[in-house]
Amino acid sequence: MxxxxxxxxxxxxxxxxxxxxxxxAAKRLWLDSIGVAMAGSAEPLSAAITSYxxxxxxxxxxxxxxxxxxxxxxxxxxxxGTMAHAxxxxxxxxxxxxxxxxILVAAVLATGTRLEVSGQSALTGYVVGxxxxxxxxxxxxxxxxxxxWHSTSVTGTIAAAAxxxxxxxxxxxxxxxxxxxxxxxxxxxxxxxGTDTKPVHAGIAARNGMMAADLAARxxxxxxxxxxxxxxx
Amino acid sequence: MRSDDVEEITIHCGGLALxxxxxxxxRRRPLTSIDAKFSIPFIVSVALAHHKVLLGDFLPKNLxxxxxxxxADRVRVRHDPRLDDGAGFRGAGMVKAVLEVKTRDGxxxxxxxxxxxGGPDDPMSVDERRAKFEDxxxxxxxxxPAADIRRIIELVSxxxxxEDLRELFQLLNGRR
Numbered sequence: 001m002x003x004x005x006x007x008x009x010x011x012x013x014x015x016x017x018x019x020x021x022x023x024x025a026a027k028r029l030w031l032d033s034i035g036v037a038m039a040g041s042a043e044p045l046s047a048a049i050t051s052y053x054x055x056x057x058x059x060x061x062x063x064x065x066x067x068x069x070x071x072x073x074x075x076x077x078x079x080x081g082t083m084a085h086a087x088x089x090x091x092x093x094x095x096x097x098x099x100x101x102x103i104l105v106a107a108v109l110a111t112g113t114r115l116e117v118s119g120q121s122a123l124t125g126y127v128v129g130x131x132x133x134x135x136x137x138x139x140x141x142x143x144x145x146x147x148x149w150h151s152t153s154v155t156g157t158i159a160a161a162a163x164x165x166x167x168x169x170x171x172x173x174x175x176x177x178x179x180x181x182x183x184x185x186x187x188x189x190x191x192x193x194g195t196d197t198k199p200v201h202a203g204i205a206a207r208n209g210m211m212a213a214d215l216a217a218r219x220x221x222x223x224x225x226x227x228x229x230x231x232x233x
Numbered sequence: 234m235r236s237d238d239v240e241e242i243t244i245h246c247g248g249l250a251l252x253x254x255x256x257x258x259x260r261r262r263p264l265t266s267i268d269a270k271f272s273i274p275f276i277v278s279v280a281l282a283h284h285k286v287l288l289g290d291f292l293p294k295n296l297x298x299x300x301x302x303x304x305a306d307r308v309r310v311r312h313d314p315r316l317d318d319g320a321g322f323r324g325a326g327m328v329k330a331v332l333e334v335k336t337r338d339g340x341x342x343x344x345x346x347x348x349x350x351g352g353p354d355d356p357m358s359v360d361e362r363r364a365k366f367e368d369x370x371x372x373x374x375x376x377x378p379a380a381d382i383r384r385i386i387e388l389v390s391x392x393x394x395x396e397d398l399r400e401l402f403q404l405l406n407g408r409r
Contacts, residue, residue: 015393023393025353028362031389034405035369039288041407042374050374063406066373070406088270089288089369094327109405112398119395194267 002227006132007176010162013128015120022127029091030126033084033101034065040086041066045196049079049203062110073110074207081106082203085152096130096137097144098152099202100159104129106206107160111167111213121167129163129209145190153188153201158233160209161216168217173224180222182212183233234342236282236304240335244273245313249327254310261305266291277332278304288368328352375407 040046050067058072064079071079084090084102091101104126112122136155144151161182165175185208188201216222226233244254254260254273263269269291270276279290282300289295316329332344348354357365363386370382377385381404388401395401 027389027392030392031362031366031386034385034389035366038373038377038405038407039369042372046374063402065405066375066377066407068375068407087288087291088267109398109402113402116397116399118397119392122398123392194271 001225003176003179003225004172006135006162006227007172007179010128010132010166011170011172011175013124013166015124018124018127023123026123026126026130029101030105032091033105036087036090037065037080037084037102037105039089040083040199043083043086045086045199046079046083048196049082049200053079062113073114074210077106077110077206077210078203080109080203081206082199085199085202088199093130093134093137095134096151096155096159097140097142098133098137098150098155100130100133100156102199102202103152103156103160103205103209104133104163106203107210108163108167110206111164111210115167117167125163125167128166129159132162133159148190149186150188150190150193150198150201152198153205154186156202156205157186157208157212158182160206161212162209164210164213165216168213170213170217174216174219176224177220177222178213178216180224180226181215181220182209183226184222185209185212186233234281234334234336236300238336238338239281239304239307240337242277242281242304242308243333243335244277244308244310245316245331245333246273246310247316247318247327247329248312248314250330251310251312257310261308262302263296266293266296269296272305273310274305274308275301277308278302281334288372373407377404377407 050064053071053075056075058075060070062073062076063070064076065083081103084106085099090099093100108122108125133155136158137151144154158179161178165178170178187204192198223229250273253271259268260272261274263272263275276286278301279286281304283290318329328349330346333341335341351357366386367382370377385401385404388395
């Protein structure tokens, strides 16, 4: 039962479970991701996203990196994820087949700020999301690109949901549902690489993954066997 | 090595790396920042011309740097299946490469890369990571003061000791 095992891993992992090497790597990648988001904040794409989210007028809760204002967690995740990938200067994982930190840092910062979590919890959510993304990437490999989808965001939506479920302390059952909801929210066409839309994939994945965890927390239902049921992910 | 001494540069690489070298005329003269980042001829020429590669080298205004472009015209890229590492698309390689530089005096110098710099097998140093961060932060839409940049580095480096993310998040915003 893949979904059950993943959900249990996500729900039970705590800071004390993280190997030191993971914590060290996580902190390096956070700094890198924040830096590339700052650099990306000046891109025309970022001006467009910023203008869009200002129009949505979210409550000033979560910082938009390098833009001098705050907005709602969902809109901040959309903007921060997009900006961190805007220059394609962010980290990449060959196992994940994508760009993990743009998505995960954006999702963890937004959810983490809303829930007022500690640095240890934030790092734990990030590492859990990374592990889940890498597990999925390792099992789907490049079949996903041959099918026309972009793995950064398809895998990333589920990884972001895992990170946020861990941060929010969802139990294994609700986490399993969060995975089911997230799988239905995956998107991103590989054909859009090289265009502005590719970085937007990272923002969408961060926002959707967060939303999947938030809906699961409120009892929204989804398939409990999204990775092994008939017609599964 | 000086650019003027270079006769020809040949990059031997895995199959996936060909995506960043074909079509050759476009890769030698990238028209956009993203094309330049996905161009082996352009990046190798930046490294040879400037001895380092920075974000600014990919700004639209720097894509026409004559010192870089004259070298890019001397770059050739060859697929060597022995460099396919099984990691990339359909097993084609994207990291391993051999760089061969023929100089005008008739000598050839080669260098082999096994791992991408910055990856787990060849990590960036503390100073390199800090330099990349500071270089990036300088482009922020809302300027981030130098003291805030130092504080952000400190906060992230000690993240597991932070009670909450409040101060970090305040600083990331940039100040108006």
